[in-house]
Amino acid sequence: MKAAVVYKKGELPKYAEFPEPITANESEILISVKAVAITNLDKGIVSGQHYSSENDNQNGTVIGSDAIGLLENGTKVYARGISGTIAEKALVEKNRMVVLPEGIDDAVAAAIPNAVAGSAMALRFKAGIQPGETVLINGATGFTGQMAIQIAKHYGAKKIIVTGRNEKTLQNLLELGADEIISLKQDDESFISQLKEIHKNTPIDIVLDYLWGHSAELILSILKGNGNFTPKTRYVSVGSMSGDIIQLSASILRSVDLQLSGSGLGSWTKEEVKLLFSEILPEMFLLASQNKIKVNIEKVNLADIEKMWNAEVPDGKRLVVWI
Numbered sequence: 188m189k190a191a192v193v194y195k196k197g198e199l200p201k202y203a204e205f206p207e208p209i210t211a212n213e214s215e216i217l218i219s220v221k222a223v224a225i226t227n228l229d230k231g232i233v234s235g236q237h238y239s240s241e242n243d244n245q246n247g248t249v250i251g252s253d254a255i256g257l258l259e260n261g262t263k264v265y266a267r268g269i270s271g272t273i274a275e276k277a278l279v280e281k282n283r284m285v286v287l288p289e290g291i292d293d294a295v296a297a298a299i300p301n302a303v304a305g306s307a308m309a310l311r312f313k314a315g316i317q318p319g320e321t322v323l324i325n326g327a328t329g330f331t332g333q334m335a336i337q338i339a340k341h342y343g344a345k346k347i348i349v350t351g352r353n354e355k356t357l358q359n360l361l362e363l364g365a366d367e368i369i370s371l372k373q374d375d376e377s378f379i380s381q382l383k384e385i386h387k388n389t390p391i392d393i394v395l396d397y398l399w400g401h402s403a404e405l406i407l408s409i410l411k412g413n414g415n416f417t418p419k420t421r422y423v424s425v426g427s428m429s430g431d432i433i434q435l436s437a438s439i440l441r442s443v444d445l446q447l448s449g450s451g452l453g454s455w456t457k458e459e460v461k462l463l464f465s466e467i468l469p470e471m472f473l474l475a476s477q478n479k480i481k482v483n484i485e486k487v488n489l490a491d492i493e494k495m496w497n498a499e500v501p502d503g504k505r506l507v508v509w510i
Contacts, residue, residue, distance in 0.1 A: 188204070191489065192249055200273070200496055205249055214281055217259075220275060220276065221263075249271025253297075262286060266285070273489065294486055298505040299468075305451075313450045315421065316339065320343075322347050323382075324394075325394060327351055331426075332349070336349065348367040356502045382406065400431075401430065408439065422445060483503050487507070487508055488509055
């Protein structure tokens with residue numbers, strides 16, 4: 188079969204011939220792959236920079252962690268891969284598989300799951316979002332950030348504040364459900380002043396942070412209390428696009444009712460992952476099939492994987508490999 192194969196960490200994936208995977212037990216099933224999204228997680232694993240990266244395999248490793256594909260009987264599913272998924276065939280887990288609703292586009296379906304895991308899991312299980320709450324999304328101009336806006340609105344958020352650097356994309360977020368936009372291109376003093384005023388008028392209940400780094404330091408600084416009672420803020424780190432390490436004053440932790448946590452591989456319980464496949468993803472696929480969730484994608488053929496791997500993708504779009 189044809190597949191996207193990596194032979195050494197840091198190298199570009201190659202379009203190559205690779206042995207078709209074989210099922211080893213009854214919990215595995217082979218699917219014919221139709222579409223796979225390229226995510227930041229995949230890129231981090233290929234580069235060797237993600238904490239889940241494996242050692243080099245001299246025989247090569249097929250990349251990709253999930254896929255949209257067809258079962259032998261023609262049923263279209265989304266599934267997590269056991270083998271790499273950017274290939275004509277892939278082994279997937281039977282218990283991590285979702286049957287897709289009628290009418291959903293393969294590429295749209297491929298783009299959704301990673302972003303849902305990167306937003307809905309944080310909102311539901313780490314932040315415990317309740318209807319009527321105020322949510323700040325730090326770094327909302329990317330694909331997952333845009334999904335987070337729509338999912339937070341779907342979960343009942345009363346007010347959604349978003350940050351980002353791309354001014355044009357920031358304005359477009361208002362159409363997705365954002366209520367306030369804050370530019371990260373302004374100086375620190377202006378950023379803090381704008382966010383402080385918003386927090387004063389509508390206390391921030393949840394922070395969903397895809398950037399970390401300096402912007403996280405600024406956001407945490409405005410949450411600092413002065414000895415009076417404070418509203419509880421649940422701050423959830425989902426990504427670190429702006430840096431992996433921050434300085435955090437202990438006085439911030441002591442002066443405010445702050446819950447600081449992370450959402451990602453390894454941080455979810457088995458029960459939460461079960462709910463992702465049994466409830467959350469099916470609901471989001473259905474919303475997408477009804478055009479109630481907007482998804483921006485750019486397609487690339489499997490044969491062009493090496494050429495397109497590091498291609499500049501417009502802000503807010505997801506690259507999907509078409510097989």
